[in-house]
Amino acid sequence: MIKNIVLCGVGGQGTVLASKLLAAAAMEKGFTVMSAETIGMAQRGGNVFSNIRISDGEAMYAPMIGTGEADLILAFEPGEAVRMLPFLKKDGFVITNTRAVKPTTATLTGSGYDAGPMLEYLQKKVADGHLMQVDGDSAAAALGNPRVLNVVLLGAAVRTGALGLTEEDILNVMGKVIKEKFLDLNRKAFTLA
Amino acid sequence: MHSEFLMGNAAIALGAIAAGVDLVAGYPGTPSTETLENTAKYRPEGLYVEWSVNEKSAMEVAAGAAYAGARTMVTMKQVGLNVASDPLMSLEYIGVKGGMVIMVADDPGPISSQTEQDTRHFAYFSKLPCFDPTSVQEAYDMIQDAFAYSEEYGTPVFFRPTTRICHAYASINVKDADEYKKNSPEGFIKDSKRWVIFPRLSNANHRKIEARNEKLKDVFSEYPRNMILNGGANAGAADAAPEVSAVQSVTASKKGIAAGGISFALTMEALHGRTDARVFKVATPHPFPEKLAVEFLTGLDEVLCLEELDPVIERELTYVCGKYGLDVKIRGKLTHDTANAGENSLDLIKQYINSFLSEQENVAVVDQAAIEAPQPPAIPIRPPVLCAGCPHRASFYAVKVAMKRQKTIFCGDIGCYTLGNAMPLDMCDTCLCMGAGINIAQGVYRIEPDTKAFAFVGDSTFFASAITGIINAVYNQAEMTVCILDNSTTAMTGHQPHPGTGRTMMGEVVAKVSIEAVLRGIGLEFVETVDPLDLEKAVDTVKRAQEVPGVKAIIFKSPCVAITKPKGKAAVDPDKCIGCRKCIREIGCPGIVINDGFVCIDDSLCTGCGLCALICPVGSIGGEVHD
Structure with missing residues (x-):
């Protein structure tokens, strides 16, 4: 069986660490992992995404995911969740951060963009009970470090059960991926309800 | 292992x-x-x-x-x-x-x-x-x-x-x-x-x-990474050592797919076990494994080539068919069966393979459910922009202010500063390849001598390929201003050291090659180094350069914000702000946002460069900023 995951957000939100944690936990269980990242020009404020694929032994050749194939979309920004939604499987899960990141172009032109219509659209499109809206920024800020947004959201994704990984699986590998002095903070962020 | x-x-x-x-x-x-x-x-x-x-x-x-x-x-x-x-x-x-x-x-x-x-x-x-x-x-x-x-x-x-x-x-x-x-x-x-x-x-x-x-x-026909596979049926990942070319087990299919690079991996994903096509994996596009290609082509009617960029495999197979008199139709980019530009996604590869292997013509199916489904709201476009606090923004702005209402050309180059083309800065009129801006500016000046020609070049690009262009300008008596945007790193590719940084990839600390000394050595007389975040001085330097004939150089020196500690955070005093939005209109910094109609600073992005504070006409922006 293969689990397909899409991570998406805006450059600088920390999608890379989240995908590294998922990969490390999956490998620890003997699964094979492939992923594809956006690196380069698109990072500077552009929309970014990662594809992560985890196989328990089924043949897997490419790191990329096709339309309608994602078991779960983990979105760091609601508009980006909408952008990547065509990749979601029927009955797939969507975990989305609720805070919109306004692009500079929208500020310049004064054109409106906010989270409301994005979240409403997700509510209409995603199967009942399969959409989780997380105010990740407030949760991260409450922990005193906005940078742990990625781990807060990852916790919510793992708790859906759609990834074939448990909270323990992730907690066990955190020490391998995250620096000692940030470990406690990240553990707290990950288990935050 | x-x-x-x-x-x-x-x-x-x-x-x-x-x-x-x-x-x-x-x-x-x-x-x-x-x-x-x-x-x-x-x-x-x-x-x-x-x-x-x-x-x-x-x-x-x-x-x-x-x-x-x-x-x-x-x-x-x-x-x-x-x-x-x-x-x-x-x-x-x-x-x-x-x-x-x-x-x-x-x-x-x-x-x-x-x-x-x-x-x-x-x-x-x-x-x-x-x-x-x-x-x-x-x-x-x-x-x-x-x-x-x-x-x-x-x-x-x-x-x-x-x-x-x-x-x-x-x-x-x-x-x-x-x-x-x-x-x-x-x-x-x-x-x-x-x-x-x-x-x-x-x-x-x-x-x-x-x-x-x-x-x-x-x-290469014997090289085991070049191989013929029985469709997607070959179990195991593509990485597993192949069991010689498995021609004997190939089914009676009359269709084949030839692929290389990531397109091969996507083909195997798309076939997902189906065996109605023989697959040719090309690991060495040059020299082409001709014997293996003949083995692959023999007995086939049609072959679809799946590759990115140019039709290299497709041309080779077409050639092999001609050379050996094989009656096989080779399809791909040259026959307009596949796109001749852009990346191959999994969706595209699936679409190509499905229409190639299906017997009947594709009939467009009207999906009623999709028509009735709610339409997605407009998703914002997110073009890449200069980071909040990027010193290049200040350098561009200084030149823009100094040269206001004059006939100018601003030749850009390769690096983060190409992003100076974005509105509202709009300070990159040309960009071609590494170091080209210096010479393009000279070419424009020759045809339009009344144009004030500027070339912007980063520090790493300066060392890589701008020096000869500057020598060309000096030797041939051009009139231009070279702006070196020195942020002490190779920023766009992820902060590599270069001759001006005094560090090597092996971690050694070495003597820095001085950009200013190089320029003086070439013979430039006007060479000034200025902090672009000192807006007044920067604008004045640009103006003074225009009073001197020949080739002038201004080194705008301020480190990349991605590798330095933020100086602080700017803050808007809501009682003083008159809502004119000049700060937004002039510099387009992603750290300045509008919340509920009020101009605010996004704390998570602001580095305290202070440029917006210098632009505000009523002095409403303060906080901890660069001084």
Whole structure:
């Protein structure tokens, strides 16, 4: 069986660490992992995404995911969740951060963009009970470090059960991926309800 | 052997180390950069790694070391190969003693490049063998093969991954340190008949090269990474060692698919076990494995070629059909069955394969449910922009203010500062290739002498390829202002050191090459260094430069915000702000946002550069900012 995951957000939100944690936990269980990242020009404020694929032994050749194939979309920004939604499987899960990141172009032109219509659209499109809206920024800020947004959201994704990984699986590998002095903070962020 | 989760570029680096590479040189360029960085990170004792000043230097350094019997690798992106093509084309005739791998990363899309050029053509043009990996694991294994072939045949070889190999991650099997090949270079043996290129030597070696490539066609037909598969039925990942070419087990299908690189991996995903097409995996697009191609084509009616960039496999197969009189229809880009530009996604490959293998014409099915479904709201476009606090924004703004209402041309160059083209700055009128802006500005000035010509160039680009252009301007008496945007790093590719930083890739602290001293040495009299965040002084410097004839240089010096601690955070005093939004209109900083109709500073982005505070007409922006 293969689990397909899409991570998406805006450059600088920390999608890379989240995908590294998922990969490390999956490998620890003997699964094979492939992923594809956006690196380069698109990072500077552009929309970014990662594809992560985890196989328990089924043949897997490419790191990329096709339309309608994602078991779960983990979105760091609601508009980006909408952008990547065509990749979601029927009955797939969507975990989305609720805070919109306004692009500079929208500020310049004064054109409106906010989270409301994005979240409403997700509510209409995603199967009942399969959409989780997380105010990740407030949760991260409450922990005193906005940078742990990625781990807060990852916790919510793992708790859906759609990834074939448990909270323990992730907690066990955190020490391998995250620096000692940030470990406690990240553990707290990950288990935050 | 052990298993590791590695980026493709890290896998290539570790593969080269496992092959006993002695020297690695390169110039940063997406998507190739992390290869050299990882050779430095995992550097075993005795391996020398350098960021060269440009790709031509890197190629020549690697060639010299390979003359001395060392195993060498040179890394660059596809457009970097254009810079290195002069030594490349001659090195082809001279050859090497130690194995030399030219790792050139192609960028279909393009995602972060000027061109969609195909390095497989360069392999054909320079008559060098080319290896084209289809996955991260294969990249690790194949680069070791590439070193072995290079050494066996005394020629540099190309290793050409694309973005989706370079920047993919996978859990792969890698060797332990005690399994690495140990190499002891013999040293350079003087022999002017071998190492000095003269027409007579070139003529003799040209004949040898053509004969060698004829032989390599046969050798590569036996290379196990070139293979024929029975559709998607071959169990196991593409990375598993193949069981010879499995022609005998191929079904009676009359259709075949030929693919290379990531398109092969996507083909195997799309086939998902179906066996109604014979598959030809092309690992060495040059020299083309002709015998194996004939074996693949024999008995087929039609073949679909799936590859990115140019139709290299498609042309080779069409040629093979003509040469051997095979009645097989070859389809792909040349027949407009597949797109002739851009990346291949899994969706595209599935679509190509489905319409190729289905018996009937595709009938458009009207999906009623999709029509009735709620339509998505407009999703914002997010073009890349200069970071909040980026000193380039201030440099561009200073020139813009100083030159207001004058006839100007602003020639840009390659780096983060190309993003100065975005509104509202709009300070990049041309951008072509590394270092070109300096000369383009001179060309425009020759035709329109009343235009104030400016060229903007970054510090790393200055060293890579701007110096000759400035000498050209001085020698030929041009009128122009060169603006060097010195942020003390190679920012766009991820902060590599360069000659001006005083650090090398091996971590040594060395004397900095002074940009100002170089410019004075060339003969420029007006050379001034200014902090762009001191707006008043910066504007004044630009104005004063215009009063001096000839070639002037201004070095805008302020470090990249991504590698320095923020100076603080700006803050808007809501009682003073009159809501004119001049700050937003003038500089377009992503750190200035509008919340509920009020101008605010986004604390998570602001670095306290203070530029907005200098622009505010009523002094409403304060906080901790640059002074």
